[in-house]
Amino acid sequence: MRVLIVEDNPKMAGAVQRGLQENGFAVDVSHTGFEGEELAAVESYDLILLDLMLPDRDGIEVCRNLRRRKIATPIIMLTALSATEEKIDGLDAGADDYITKPFEFEELLARVRAIFRRGEATESRVLRHDDLELDLYTRRITRGESTHELSNKEFALLEYLMRNPNRVLTRTQIGEKVWDMNFEPSSNVIDVYISSLRKKVDRLQERELIHTVKGAGYRFGIIDEHSGV
Numbered sequence: 575m576r577v578l579i580v581e582d583n584p585k586m587a588g589a590v591q592r593g594l595q596e597n598g599f600a601v602d603v604s605h606t607g608f609e610g611e612e613l614a615a616v617e618s619y620d621l622i623l624l625d626l627m628l629p630d631r632d633g634i635e636v637c638r639n640l641r642r643r644k645i646a647t648p649i650i651m652l653t654a655l656s657a658t659e660e661k662i663d664g665l666d667a668g669a670d671d672y673i674t675k676p677f678e679f680e681e682l683l684a685r686v687r688a689i690f691r692r693g694e695a696t697e698s699r700v701l702r703h704d705d706l707e708l709d710l711y712t713r714r715i716t717r718g719e720s721t722h723e724l725s726n727k728e729f730a731l732l733e734y735l736m737r738n739p740n741r742v743l744t745r746t747q748i749g750e751k752v753w754d755m756n757f758e759p760s761s762n763v764i765d766v767y768i769s770s771l772r773k774k775v776d777r778l779q780e781r782e783l784i785h786t787v788k789g790a791g792y793r794f795g796i797i798d799e800h801s802g803v
Contacts, residue, residue: 579622602755724771732775744791
């Protein structure tokens, strides 16, 4: 999952960025409303954390502009203003939620998870595909008798694969969702992490779940030997 933070306080932005990265998110940061709005309009994000008070324009204006531009990415407003009127203005501008500064990171993380659960009301803390289980909280996988812990990037990569089963995912798509905007497309880092995941997911298993599609990318899921899918 890829998140954009639009926050003019470098210390706060950095702390939230580190916390989200430690929980498996790919995170970009912008310190101005203008740059944040443009990034949100041209890049592919799953969530935007938007500060209300920015140096060049306020967050409500940015939020309203994004909705006018048909950008439907969920937005959580970050605000130091606790007045109900300010919160209503943000929600009326198109924000999905708000959190008042100062806040505990765990509360922010809970709100982020809640946003991602919308439309998936029956989803538990565990993703399952065939005999593989991924615990979204502990970042452990279980397959058969084997249990492994995943690194932050392994977790983010496997979660993305499991949420898109039986689809051919290009390196560009994976890079956009699992890495940040500084990802270098010519790098072999995706191949390295795929190899690492295979050792934990497919090693010693009769049926492989992670497949290379030559010249295209990767595909997750069981391949039917008769149909080829």
